[in-house]
Amino acid sequence: MNAALEAAAVAFINDERNVAVNRIQGKVTLSDYFVEANELFTRDGDRKKLSGARLLLTSYSDRRTNQSYFTTNDYQVELKPADRSLNIKSR
Secondary structure, eight states, X not given: OOHHHXXXXXXXXXXTXXXXXXXXXXXXXXXXXXXXHHHHHOOTTOOSTTHHHHHHHHHHOXXXXXXXXXXXXXXXXXXXXXXXXXXXXXX
16 A cells, blocks of 8 residues: 555544544444445455454554454444545635
8 A cells, every 4th residue: 555545544544533432332433434445355254244444443543442442342333424525625
């Protein structure tokens, strides 16, 4: 992956508007963009819900506690509509 794309993935995943962790409720709320990326990162034979998205979360989270949580914990995934205004460039 080139450096610019990797930096964008790290920034997106570490923005709380896109990924919110609630350990007390055992829940991670994700932008629905993760559904679009999920199939691209799902490994053959992995049947866990949104396993490709979970791999992205583990790989690109810059918080060690979140990396561990995404890897080892069983948590519920909730999706929320993506903030499409993030794609609009100001003039």
